[in-house]
Amino acid sequence: MNNHSRILSGMRPTGRLHLGHYHGAIKNWINLQYEHECYFMVADLHALTTGYEETKGIEQNIYEMVIDWLACGVDPSQAIIFIQSHVPAHAELHLLLSMITPLSWLERVPTYKEQMERLSFKDLGTYGFLGYPLLQSADILLYNAKYVPVGEDQVCHVELTREIARRFNHMYGRELGFEEKAHEAIRKLGTKKAALYEELLVNYQQNGDEEALEKARFLLADAVNLSINEEERLFAFLENKSKVILIEPHALITQTPKLTGVDGQKMSKSYNNTLMLREDADSINKKIKAMPTDPARIRRTDPGDPDKCPVWQLHLVYSNDGTKDWVRSGCISAGIGCLDCKKPLIEAICTEQAQFNERAAPYRGDYNLVRNLLADGAEKATEVANNTLQEVKQAMNILY
Ligand code: TRP
Numbered sequence: 158m159n160n161h162s163r164i165l166s167g168m169r170p171t172g173r174l175h176l177g178h179y180h181g182a183i184k185n186w187i188n189l190q191y192e193h194e195c196y197f198m199v200a201d202l203h204a205l206t207t208g209y210e211e212t213k214g215i216e217q218n219i220y221e222m223v224i225d226w227l228a229c230g231v232d233p234s235q236a237i238i239f240i241q242s243h244v245p246a247h248a249e250l251h252l253l254l255s256m257i258t259p260l261s262w263l264e265r266v267p268t269y270k271e272q273m274e275r276l277s278f279k280d281l282g283t284y285g286f287l288g289y290p291l292l293q294s295a296d297i298l299l300y301n302a303k304y305v306p307v308g309e310d311q312v313c314h315v316e317l318t319r320e321i322a323r324r325f326n327h328m329y330g331r332e333l334g335f336e337e338k339a340h341e342a343i344r345k346l347g348t349k350k351a352a353l354y355e356e357l358l359v360n361y362q363q364n365g366d367e368e369a370l371e372k373a374r375f376l377l378a379d380a381v382n383l384s385i386n387e388e389e390r391l392f393a394f395l396e397n398k399s400k401v402i403l404i405e406p407h408a409l410i411t412q413t414p415k416l417t418g419v420d421g422q423k424m425s426k427s428y429n430n431t432l433m434l435r436e437d438a439d440s441i442n443k444k445i446k447a448m449p450t451d452p453a454r455i456r457r458t459d460p461g462d463p464d465k466c467p468v469w470q471l472h473l474v475y476s477n478d479g480t481k482d483w484v485r486s487g488c489i490s491a492g493i494g495c496l497d498c499k500k501p502l503i504e505a506i507c508t509e510q511a512q513f514n515e516r517a518a519p520y521r522g523d524y525n526l527v528r529n530l531l532a533d534g535a536e537k538a539t540e541v542a543n544n545t546l547q548e549v550k551q552a553m554n555i556l557y
């Protein structure tokens with residue numbers, strides 16, 4: 158992964174988040190924000206595609222979710238945090254891309270039918286809902302995002318985005334001044350690397366040397382002083398292709414296993430088994446104390462099997478090796494009781510929650526602070542997004 162590559166991810170504003178969101182997605186964002194230029198977006202327009210009938214709570218949901226992001230450690234001085242609808246370029250690019258998107262591409266995205274069935278109590282036979290993944294493509298393409306951290310279920314949307322980018326580039330990709338821009342980028346490589354690049358280019362284009370193409374790819378991937386646009390431009394130049402206006406992104410699949418909820422199923426709002434972010438210690442205590450354990454451990458003297466116990470699943474996430482060893486041996490030998498076992502877990506979660514609360518403290522009850530931060534983010538995002546939109550319009554010959 159290049160460190161000059163951009164990252165975009167988004168989340169629909171469904172309100173307060175739980176620990177599953179933290180371990181499943183946001184923790185990953187936090188690691189990425191220090192290494193990359195990150196854009197984290199509140200996908201409010203996406204929320205409308207399924208929630209168009211009940212929009213009253215959306216504003217509060219946005220603020221509460223953003224406060225949860227901040228509580229987790231998303232840092233507005235490192236990452237750009239903004240609301241999708243604050244950057245009109247999203248809607249505009251969505252519209253422009255809709256002109257070249259075959260209906261069949263949208264109809265065959267697996268989430269389309271799945272969601273229709275899962276949410277069959279809602280009327281999702283709408284134009285907006287069919288366009289859900291295309292709107293997501295616009296989100297990604299506007300920022301030239303090279304990587305998109307998402308869960309497994311969203312990979313098909315990134316895949317669609319790649320296809321749309323390819324179709325667009327193919328259709329509109331002969332840019333004015335492409336050659337000059339490419340030569341300018343070559344100069345930026347520095348004398349030595351530039352000479353090597355030229356040599357590899359000749360080798361590939363005149364002698365069909367595939368190895369030269371590979372070598373040049375490595376050379377470009379390592380060139381830290383090129384922007385992502387310049388890097389892609391030089392790839393295209395190398396292969397003697399038309400200009401890449403929209404960059405094909407890659408999914409960065411978050412590899413965290415699903416967090417276990419307090420009933421032993423996957424943690425999810427719809428199962429009502431969550432531990433929320435910024436939940437108070439009392440309530441955490443109660444929920445974990447009430448958690449089911451290995452059903453074979455009826456009496457304190459019965460030995461248990463951690464692998465059959467949801468509490469153990471949480472230890473795997475929250476406890477160090479010492480504690481885990483203590484749990485395993487104590488459980489199997491009936492040396493510890495389940496309440497003993499839960500104690501260090503409760504402590505670890507409450508310590509984490511204290512951190513969340515501390516980070517969220519300045520924002521709690523002061524939505525103005527959040528609004529300012531989001532306005533700031535929108536301003537920065539708009540600059541980048543409008544730039545891409547201009548290029549798209551220019552390529553489509555509608556910049557009059
Ligand atoms: N569809 C994503 C989800 O439901 C949210 C989203 C909207 C998104 N736009 C995005 C994710 C762009 C990544 C990139 O989780």
Ligand code: SF4
Binds near residue numbers: 451466493
């Ligand atoms: Fe589960 Fe711990 Fe009880 Fe074993 S001791 S059954 S791991 S809660």
